[in-house]
Amino acid sequence: MPDFRTRVLVVGAGQSGCVLALELARNGVPSVLLERAARPPRRPELAVLRAAVRDCPLIDLRAGWTFTGLRLDPDRTVATVIDRGTRGRHVIEAEYLAGCDGGQSTVRRSLAVDLEDALPLDVSRILEVTPWDGALGIARTYRRGTAFLVGESAHRFHPPSSSPDLCLGDAADLGTKLAAVLTGGGSPGLLDSYEGERRPRAVLEREALVRTLAPRTT
Numbered sequence: 001m002p003d004f005r006t007r008v009l010v011v012g013a014g015q016s017g018c019v020l021a022l023e024l025a026r027n028g029v030p031s032v033l034l035e036r037a038a039r040p041p042r043r044p045e046l047a048v049l050r051a052a053v054r055d056c057p058l059i060d061l062r063a064g065w066t067f068t069g070l071r072l073d074p075d076r077t078v079a080t081v082i083d084r085g086t087r088g089r090h091v092i093e094a095e096y097l098a099g100c101d102g103g104q105s106t107v108r109r110s111l112a113v114d115l116e117d118a119l120p121l122d123v124s125r126i127l128e129v130t131p132w133d134g135a136l137g138i139a140r141t142y143r144r145g146t147a148f149l150v151g152e153s154a155h156r157f158h159p160p161s162s163s164p165d166l167c168l169g170d171a172a173d174l175g176t177k178l179a180a181v182l183t184g185g186g187s188p189g190l191l192d193s194y195e196g197e198r199r200p201r202a203v204l205e206r207e208a209l210v211r212t213l214a215p216r217t218t
Contacts, residue, residue, distance in 0.1 A: 002093035006032040009094035011067045016151030016171040017100035018049035023175025025058040029182050038064035070110050072145040097147040103156035111144045138202045142195035155202040
């Protein structure tokens with residue numbers, strides 16, 4: 001039996017996770033928002049978002065809670081988490097799960113989704129002038145069943161360029177679609193459009209980054 005049930009489980013309370021949870025709440029949909037860090041954020045823009053999350057009665061923020069894995073059922077996602085404060089292990093059942101846990105996403109690994117990398121032709125020259133770890137990756141799919149990838153979980157870029165705007169766009173788009181489905185304003189098929197709309201934007205952003213890097217190879 002699950003310890004908690006929620007309509008949407010959001011993993012990661014960075015900018016993408018906060019915006020997604022707030023968009024859901026704006027449309028009357030409650031969520032549980034997990035954040036493995038227990039300390040308050042240092043970045044001012046994130047501190048503002050986190051304060052808004054804490055003031056929202058429809059968002060249950062669990063700071064110091066670490067997502068460890070999931071099981072996809074046909075109509076739900078069952079996640080396992082650890083409360084670092086008590087070291088207790090909990091099971092959360094959610095109608096939908098959104099992985100907003102960054103470039104090293106545990107959600108993405110749990111879903112067995114690979115990153116598709118695209119590198120400029122002459123990577124060796126780039127390596128001479130800038131740190132490089134192959135981070136121009138885009139998830140091959142943004143969705144498996146009732147679980148979705150959002151923001152840097154879905155696209156990991158270095159250098160980041162305008163990826164924060166890209167991440168927030170992902171969060172707002174999925175939040176709006178999930179809210180519509182969960183409140184009866186849209187059919188479940190609406191969720192199929194999330195990847196179709198957002199992944200091409202990530203591809204365009206990656207192409208722009210490659211063009212930016214290209215002069216460095218000459």
